[in-house]
Amino acid sequence: MKILVPVKRAIDYNVKVKVKADESNVDLANVKMSINPFCEIAVEEAIRLKESGTATEIVVVSIGALACVEQIRTALALGADRGIHIQTEAELDSLQIAKLLKTVVDKETPDLVILGKQAIDSDNNQTGQMLAALTNMGQGTFASKVAISDGQVAVTREIDGGLQTVSLTLPAIVTTDLRLNEPRYASLPNIMKAKRKPIETIAADSLDVNLTSNVKLLKVSAPAQRSGGVKVADVAELVAKLKTEAKVIA
Amino acid sequence: MSILIYAEHDNTELKAETAKLVHAASQIGGDIDVLVAGHDCAAVAQAAAAISGVSRVLVADAGCYQYQLAENVSALVVELADGYSHILAAATTTGKNFMPRVAALKDVAQISDIIAVESADTFVRPIYAGNAIATVQSSDAVKVMTVRASAFDAAALGHSAAIEALTQAHDAGLSHFVSAELTVSERPELTAANVIISGGRGMQNGENFALLNGIADKLGAAIGASRAAVDAGFVPNDMQVGQTGKIVAPQLYIAVGISGAIQHLAGMKDSKVIVAINKDEEAPIFQIADYGLVGDLFDILPELEAAL
Ligand SMILES: Cc1cc2nc3c(=O)[nH]c(=O)nc-3n(C[C@H](O)[C@H](O)[C@H](O)COP(=O)(O)OP(=O)(O)OC[C@H]3O[C@@H](n4cnc5c(N)ncnc54)[C@H](O)[C@@H]3O)c2cc1C
Ligand SMILES: Nc1ncnc2c1ncn2[C@@H]1O[C@H](COP(=O)(O)O)[C@@H](O)[C@H]1O
Numbered sequence: 118m119k120i121l122v123p124v125k126r127a128i129d130y131n132v133k134v135k136v137k138a139d140e141s142n143v144d145l146a147n148v149k150m151s152i153n154p155f156c157e158i159a160v161e162e163a164i165r166l167k168e169s170g171t172a173t174e175i176v177v178v179s180i181g182a183l184a185c186v187e188q189i190r191t192a193l194a195l196g197a198d199r200g201i202h203i204q205t206e207a208e209l210d211s212l213q214i215a216k217l218l219k220t221v222v223d224k225e226t227p228d229l230v231i232l233g234k235q236a237i238d239s240d241n242n243q244t245g246q247m248l249a250a251l252t253n254m255g256q257g258t259f260a261s262k263v264a265i266s267d268g269q270v271a272v273t274r275e276i277d278g279g280l281q282t283v284s285l286t287l288p289a290i291v292t293t294d295l296r297l298n299e300p301r302y303a304s305l306p307n308i309m310k311a312k313r314k315p316i317e318t319i320a321a322d323s324l325d326v327n328l329t330s331n332v333k334l335l336k337v338s339a340p341a342q343r344s345g346g347v348k349v350a351d352v353a354e355l356v357a358k359l360k361t362e363a364k365v366i367a
Numbered sequence: 368m369s370i371l372i373y374a375e376h377d378n379t380e381l382k383a384e385t386a387k388l389v390h391a392a393s394q395i396g397g398d399i400d401v402l403v404a405g406h407d408c409a410a411v412a413q414a415a416a417a418i419s420g421v422s423r424v425l426v427a428d429a430g431c432y433q434y435q436l437a438e439n440v441s442a443l444v445v446e447l448a449d450g451y452s453h454i455l456a457a458a459t460t461t462g463k464n465f466m467p468r469v470a471a472l473k474d475v476a477q478i479s480d481i482i483a484v485e486s487a488d489t490f491v492r493p494i495y496a497g498n499a500i501a502t503v504q505s506s507d508a509v510k511v512m513t514v515r516a517s518a519f520d521a522a523a524l525g526h527s528a529a530i531e532a533l534t535q536a537h538d539a540g541l542s543h544f545v546s547a548e549l550t551v552s553e554r555p556e557l558t559a560a561n562v563i564i565s566g567g568r569g570m571q572n573g574e575n576f577a578l579l580n581g582i583a584d585k586l587g588a589a590i591g592a593s594r595a596a597v598d599a600g601f602v603p604n605d606m607q608v609g610q611t612g613k614i615v616a617p618q619l620y621i622a623v624g625i626s627g628a629i630q631h632l633a634g635m636k637d638s639k640v641i642v643a644i645n646k647d648e649e650a651p652i653f654q655i656a657d658y659g660l661v662g663d664l665f666d667i668l669p670e671l672e673a674a675l
Contacts, residue, residue: 133629134495143499155611210476211467235611240494241479246437246467255541256437258464261604271545275604276460277558277613278377282545283436289541295594295611296604332476335489336502343636346657348648352670355642355660363640363657365562365619366586366675 118265118287119174120163121227122197123218124156126181126188127238134238136339143337152188155233157195158293161300162231162263164196171265172229174198178221180214182206186316194303194311205321207328211239215247216326222252227288229270234259234292245292255285261296368397368487371447373440373456373466374415374424375516378405378433381414383559384457384514386521389418391514393522394484395453398422401528402447404440406433412530421528431538434547435461441468442537448473448509452487458513458614459558466513475507480614482518496610496633517558517616517637550605557608560589562619565608565635566601567593569624569645569664573601578665579623581672591615591635593625609634624664627652644668 128134129149137144152160166172177192178201179185189200203217222230232245249256257263257272261280264271265287273282275294303311321328349355359366370392375382385401392399401415404427412426425447431439444465448454454469456462458480470477482500483491489504490512557563564579564586576590583590591613592606608615610633620638625631627643627650635641636655643656646663653659660667 128495130630134498136499143495212471212474212476215471237610238495239479240496240610241477242463243467243470243477243479246464247471247477249437250441250468250471253541255539256464256468257542258437259460274460277605279547279549279603279605281434281547283434284543284545285541294604296598330476331505331507332478333504333506334501335504337494338500338502340493340497340500343641343655345654346641346659348653348659348661352660352667352674355658356671356674358658359619359640359642363619365640 127153159231200316211243249290259294368452376411384516387516387519389522416528429536434544437465438539470511562588564621565591567625568595585675
């Protein structure tokens with residue numbers, strides 16, 4: 118069984134991003150970049166499926182500028198077998214990403230595609246679902262458990278009311294939630310070995326996909342700041358303030 | 368212009384999000400239809416028809432919609448899409464699940480999690496865990512959007528829109544419901560509560576969450592949690608508040624033993640009044656709390672319950 122894992126290069130989750138003074142976008146100059154955390158969980162899940170003998174090959178794909186190769190290398194160091202870099206400088210929406218990923222799915226014919234549920238920069242939460250629609254596959258989003266047997270995948274999903282399990286016929290799309298697994302760290306020998314694993318580069322504009330977005334970013338502004346309030350001395354003062362000053366309790 | 372809103376419901380009850388989406392839609396302008404896709408969901412349709420501003424309620428009542436599987440529901444919405452300028456669903460796990468499929472099948476972008484309407488084609492949405500606010504303009508023929516319900520007031524009730532039954536039954540056959548483990552609680556839902564008290568890693572274990580119960584009872588509050596508390600297995604996943612959990616904006620949010628990571632703040636910083644209880648006076652949560660109480664939660668919580 119072959120697993121495809123799309124990984125996004127995104128701002129590191131520990132970094133608090135700042136908005137540019139001209140409000141054209143956020144300022145990513147000299148900011149630490151990493152694999153989007155949900156993609157890390159996706160890579161880990163694929164590795165576990167390989168370790169358990171269910172999967173035989175893991176292909177990672179990243180779309181973006183040359184720097185994405187760093188994140189592909191990281192995924193290879195974690196245990197993926199080979200990488201595909203779809204190179205473009207364009208700012209793409211999830212729709213274009215999904216269309217580019219579809220070209221990879223068409224060519225590689227994976228049995229399972231595992232994506233993150235959400236990129237922590239755009240906070241879009243769209244790509245996996247869009248790819249599922251474009252490839253006419255079933256989808257198991259926000260997965261906290263994935264079990265494969267007999268050409269089916271059972272996906273336990275984190276939903277607003279609790280958990281829901283659905284069963285999908287392979288090939289299928291899964292997107293990861295936080296509880297699916299705890300990603301490992303890459304060991305030094307594996308980082309060295311990853312340098313010899315193959316990465317194929319494909320120019321995005323050589324693929325038959327329209328890369329222009331119909332959504333224009335007009336402005337990026339800083340959110341309204343909450344000013345810190347006061348420290349209260351004890352419970353009595355807290356309750357008094359909530360009653361008479363904030364008037365939020367009776 | 369006309370707008371289709373996907374109703375948020377569980378086949379028996381219309382959820383609070385829907386009236387808020389109607390209000391958001393009224394800011395766009397145009398006729399508003401509400402689609403109820405489910406099974407044995409007549410009561411939901413009745414409730415949707417009562418929301419002021421709704422022209423028609425379309426009801427697709429069929430077995431294939433019982434669990435609102437994304438593959439089936441998206442096929443239905445795509446079939447209905449012609450003639451609508453905007454399609455809206457709440458940014459809940461239901462809306463997030465099927466709406467991007469609708470967008471892809473219509474070959475348009477999705478605009479996720481809007482918090483304001485500037486005009487019929489321009490919308491505001493948070494990015495980077497709410498640390499930046501983007502204003503975007505779409506030239507797509509149909510705007511497919513999910514809406515952060517907590518950012519909008521609810522439209523009024525007391526109306527009676529026409530209810531029309533649909534006969535389409537789209538069973539894509541790509542996915543099947545196996546089972547559900549739903550949390551049963553007498554408390555209000557997190558996204559609908561006026562008061563929320565949330566516990567973090569500082570609670571130490573699941574049993575200690577009982578310390579929040581008495582306070583929640585007295586305040587009519589919902590109980591939430593940080594990711595750390597959910598990951599550690601103290602409480603179920605549906606209690607997670609944050610960037611990648613539930614986004615809430617109650618009148619009063621009480622954070623107990625929560626440090627205030629940006630991912631947690633992203634889910635609650637629009638609350639009207641924030642209280643933080645933490646033994647570390649340097650905890651970042653105090654930078655955004657209206658009222659901070661430094662101390663040991665195991666001393667403070669029983670005192671607070673007694674004082675209410
Ligand atoms: C991709 C991604 C998504 C994420 N999404 C979310 C999300 O949606 N929601 C979310 O919450 N987090 C999310 N996180 C996690 C987030 O970064 C933090 O790790 C998490 O919020 C920390 O939870 P906490 O505050 O409970 O724990 P900690 O940071 O460990 O804080 C515990 C606090 O309890 C206090 N404390 C301990 N004992 C006591 C006591 N006896 N009395 C009083 N105070 C005490 C401590 O002083 C400390 O401040 C996400 C992270 C990533 C990478
Ligand atoms: N540029 C990209 N390259 C590869 N995968 C991506 C890219 N953008 C998004 N994805 C995948 O889609 C998931 C969800 O992203 P999004 O829909 O943008 O929130 C990510 O976790 C990745 O798995």
